[in-house]
Amino acid sequence: MTTTPQMPVPCPIGRAVGLLGERWTLLILRNANLGTTRFDAFRAELGIADNILSNRLARLVEAGLLTRVPYRDGGRTRYEYRLTTAGAEVLPVLHALAVWGEEHTEPAEPTGSMQVIHQRCGQITTPGRVCDGCGEHVPREEEAWIRPWLSPDPITLASPVATGT
Amino acid sequence: MTTTPQMPVPCPIGRAVGLLGERWTLLILRNANLGTTRFDAFRAELGIADNILSNRLARLVEAGLLTRVPYRDGGRTRYEYRLTTAGAEVLPVLHALAVWGEEHTEPAEPTGSMQVIHQRCGQITTPGRVCDGCGEHVPREEEAWIRPWLSPDPITLASPVATGT
DNA sequence: CACCCTGGCTTGCATTTCACAAGTTGTAGA
DNA sequence: TCTACAACTTGTGAAATGCAAGCCAGGGTG
Numbered sequence: 570m571t572t573t574p575q576m577p578v579p580c581p582i583g584r585a586v587g588l589l590g591e592r593w594t595l596l597i598l599r600n601a602n603l604g605t606t607r608f609d610a611f612r613a614e615l616g617i618a619d620n621i622l623s624n625r626l627a628r629l630v631e632a633g634l635l636t637r638v639p640y641r642d643g644g645r646t647r648y649e650y651r652l653t654t655a656g657a658e659v660l661p662v663l664h665a666l667a668v669w670g671e672e673h674t675e676p677a678e679p680t681g682s683m684q685v686i687h688q689r690c691g692q693i694t695t696p697g698r699v700c701d702g703c704g705e706h707v708p709r710e711e712e713a714w715i716r717p718w719l720s721p722d723p724i725t726l727a728s729p730v731a732t733g734t
Numbered sequence: 735m736t737t738t739p740q741m742p743v744p745c746p747i748g749r750a751v752g753l754l755g756e757r758w759t760l761l762i763l764r765n766a767n768l769g770t771t772r773f774d775a776f777r778a779e780l781g782i783a784d785n786i787l788s789n790r791l792a793r794l795v796e797a798g799l800l801t802r803v804p805y806r807d808g809g810r811t812r813y814e815y816r817l818t819t820a821g822a823e824v825l826p827v828l829h830a831l832a833v834w835g836e837e838h839t840e841p842a843e844p845t846g847s848m849q850v851i852h853q854r855c856g857q858i859t860t861p862g863r864v865c866d867g868c869g870e871h872v873p874r875e876e877e878a879w880i881r882p883w884l885s886p887d888p889i890t891l892a893s894p895v896a897t898g899t
Numbered sequence: 900c901a902c903c904c905t906g907g908c909t910t911g912c913a914t915t916t917c918a919c920a921a922g923t924t925g926t927a928g929a
Numbered sequence: 930t931c932t933a934c935a936a937c938t939t940g941t942g943a944a945a946t947g948c949a950a951g952c953c954a955g956g957g958t959g
Contacts, residue, residue: 577842579883581835582828586760588839589831592946595751608907618947623908633838645955647906655838661830663747666754669827670746673798673820674753677742718744757917773936783918788937810926812935 588632589659593617593625595666598659601635603714604727606649626650634659636730657729660709664696681717688713688725753797754824758782758790760831763817763824766800768879769892771814791815799824801895822894825874829861846882853878853890 577584589595593615600614612622629635634656637648664685671682685696689711692702700707713723743749754760758780765779777787794800799821802813829850836847850861854876857867865872878888 577840579841579845581848582764582831583761584839585831585835590755590760595755596748599747643956659834662834665826665830666747666750669824670750674749675742676744680744683746786917808927
């Protein structure tokens with residue numbers, strides 16, 4: 570028997586990897602944290618195949634990291650995928666990956682690098698929970714990312730949908 | 735064209751995921767951080783197939799996260815895989831995954847959960863760079879993990895091999 | 900009111916990756 | 930000599946992934 574996804578192993582890292590470690594999953598969550606909610610948008614941004622995107626979104630909904638919420642498109646009801654708190658809380662994983670990637674990998678061509686800014690104080694900071702500039706905790710509502718290869722404008726992180734508490 | 739591993743995309747998260755996001759890779763690095771160095775040991779601990787382990791180790795060496803160092807086994811030379819600093823620096827990713835996994839997933843059967851201890855002060859702490867107990871930065875030499883489903887004894891993190899500096 | 904468009908999928912088939920098992924190499928100890 | 934061991938390599942079938950096409954429902958356009 571192998572340690573394939575979703576088999577609840579005793580190690581929390583193993584369990585997290587089982588869920589988050591499938592191909593595309595962390596990238597979907599990255600984009601969901603940046604405000605993407607719709608099937609088409611994920612497909613366009615990631616270049617992922619339809620069937621796999623469909624599969625991953627379903628799994629993320631099932632695992633409670635995303636939730637399907639109805640929205641109105643003209644006169645009919647469609648669904649979009651919104652972050653839950655569990656999904657929003659993968660942010661530290663994304664931060665850690667961003668730091669590691671910035672430090673240890675090279676882009677194909679030198680575009681400006683990704684930056685995280687603390688909107689309350691306006692400073693650029695290292696991805697993480699404390700602002701390098703003002704020394705304070707950075708709540709997700711005050712965090713924005715600049716991804717210069719897409720746009721010079723900062724993108725404020727998406728808020729998770731209210732769940733219970 | 736698809737965003738497959740090793741294609742240097744502009745986003746550092748994408749690049750990190752390209753390398754670290756392959757199946758088994760983060761688990762290999764977790765165990766390497768806990769002191770595993772040998773092919774057999776990785777195989778036994780992870781239950782990974784030989785050819786995939788071989789492939790992943792080679793890729794990690796190529797990417798500079800591990801390095802092959804010779805050791806003597808009786809009268810002959812064998813090789814083991816030791817962490818480089820780049821490999822050791824995935825620790826924050828592992829911490830973030832551990833925290834998320836502890837919070838949002840359930841083990842199959844309730845074994846004691848993984849704990850991180852700051853050996854200088856002896857306190858149990860949340861995986862991360864600052865000790866909950868004494869409030870100080872936890873350098874990796876002072877960090878140990880207890881994984882009660884394997885052993886009650888704390889395991890001090892492996893040191894990376896000296897590189898350059 | 901027939902036709903096309905758009906978003907969100909599902910289905911079918913080719914390609915790639917993975918799992919499992921068996922074989923290889925070089926040395927050493929029984 | 931025979932067996933054991935660590936670290937691989939090779940072969941083969943199963944599963945995951947990628948690509949393209951099709952489907953469905955409601956609305957807009959002519």
